[in-house]
Amino acid sequence: MFNLFKKTAVTKTAFFVLADAILITAAILLAFLIRFDAGIPAQYFPFILRMVALAIIFTIPIFYFQGLYSFSWSYVSTDEAVSLFKATVISFIFLSIAIFISNYFPHFVNFPRSTLFISYLLVFVFCGSLRLAKRIYLHITGFSRREKKERTLIVGAGDAGEQILRSIGSSNVSPYYPIGFVDDNPIKQGVNIHGYKVLGRISDIPKVIADYQIKGVIIALPSVGNAIIKKAIESARKAGIEKIKIAPALSEIIGGKVSFKNLKDVDVADLLGREEVSLDTDQIESFIKGKIVLITGAAGSIGSELSRQAAKFKPSLLLLLDQDETGIFNISKELERTFSGLKIEPVIADIRDKEKIKEVFKKFQPKIIFHAAAYKHVPLMEQNPDEAVKNNIFGTQNLAKAAVDGSAEKFIFISTDKAVNPTSVMGATKRVGEMICQAFSQKNLTKFISVRFGNVLDSRGSVIPIFREQIKRGGPVEVTHKDMKRYFMLTSEACLLVMQAGAMGEGGEVFVLDMGKPVKIWDLAKEMIRLSGFEPDKDIAVVFTGTRPGEKLFEEILTAEEGTVATQNHKIFMAKLSGINLENLEKNLGNIKNLAENSEKAEIKRVLKEIIPNYGSN
16 A cells, blocks of 8 residues: 555656656747747757756756645645745746856857746746646536535634635535635625635524525634634524534644544534633643653543643653553553654553552652542442542552652642532542642642642543433433533643643642533533434433432532632632641541541541531532
8 A cells, every 4th residue: 555655656746747847848938939929040949958958957856845746736725836936936046047157148148038037937837837737627626516515604714714615626525515604804794715705794694594595504713712613503503504514623633724524523512612721831841841751540531631631742751550451551552653752651550559659659750740540430439438538538648658759840639629618528538639739748849739620521431421322322311400510621621721730830739720611411411412413302301310429519619718819821720728737637547547448438428527627428
């Protein structure tokens, strides 16, 4: 297969080299014909042949080094036009110098100088036309099969919308027939883009759909906030459009180029109305680059995404630790494929295994630790509080001690909104984890930082994959309570903000991520049913099952008495927490450790209440 591609590339290059040589010859001959009104004096014939030879000798190599033989013929763009202009100018400068110092016309004496300028223009036009030929052909034929294609409205008349229009026009297989654009920019109203008009604003989508018999919508707004995208989706839906495609965020598109092939179906993330996260990437890079980074829970949803994001900032070594061997194998192989130069060390270990954790820190000496390993399922931890305590509390303590002994720079603890006024064992153990980090930060050089956020979209065992599976089975979709609300974040968004918080933290802080507006789980269930092409309570039922042990109807991010302090990033706040009584904390941790080892579940909850007075276990 590789040899086939290589042979095809060589054939294409040879074709363009031969074609350019013929076109250069034709351009120079035509330039002399134009200059002498088709009556070229005989004295110039020998020189024309030499001029052609020199032009080919200078031009072909310069074209090659400017990339004019390694472009995509179907997707030629202004980049190639600029390269062609530069290459032609350079080659004709060399040609002019050669003629200037030649024996034929020293210092251009008796030489018709205008032929150089005319030749230059003709070479640029001829060689440019050759490169545009296939694109023009595809444009003409691509938009000629209108009766077989879907009448489509493009939302967004910016660069992304224009790129999608061009990619549709240059493809034989595109299923779309574009009718026009809508865009909220007042300057673009009524303008034409490649012959297609901006027909109105986003609020005009229902009218435009009715007036032009639109059957599909493409949302080409990769750099705007989700609120605008949500508005466009809702407007298209109200007009009865089921086929809605959306361009991914620019950060997801290689080279920033958008094609109709990049388009994806609308998903839940597009409907949350969250704004794009702004980051100080230089600060994150200086925090991670060239350092040994350890990520615990690296096989999980948060840990694996933290691994992907951290890899982008070029650590000297990335340690991936988890007890899930299959998950660690998968994320390790994925990162090896994506980041070929990155050193990765997979580690199979349980964070509760004190000796193994000591061994890992002694061997690799990580400087940055992202601690994402935890038991997180609320109902399961209500039934197994001893395991929650062993893992979420003493696993964290093991890691914290190893980080201090290994002179780590920073330890970032991944916490949760369930740690605020906890009603569950899981939330209470995560709050104790925060307190352990605060305590270690008071007496050691290693800086301990906690970061709280809410639910992560599509994480393992979360509500979205559960709903998706229930919809696949034909329902019913089970919601615990009609008024149940949760905060949601994109996994990538949460992990990037965690790294930003870790970079800015000085030790002892509990950072709180701005989760946006809470989402009603009932509304989320109905939206997912609609995204699957069904109607809620008509095609698929939504039923209420009652709240589960430890669940709240609404998760707070901060307790009322805590409050927040703004930071340099408007998406990250710092909780104002009361100080930790180290003596009491150590005493209670000793008590709860004995209780956990003896599986005294009721007593575990009682001691958790002593550590966290506002813990209200139900």
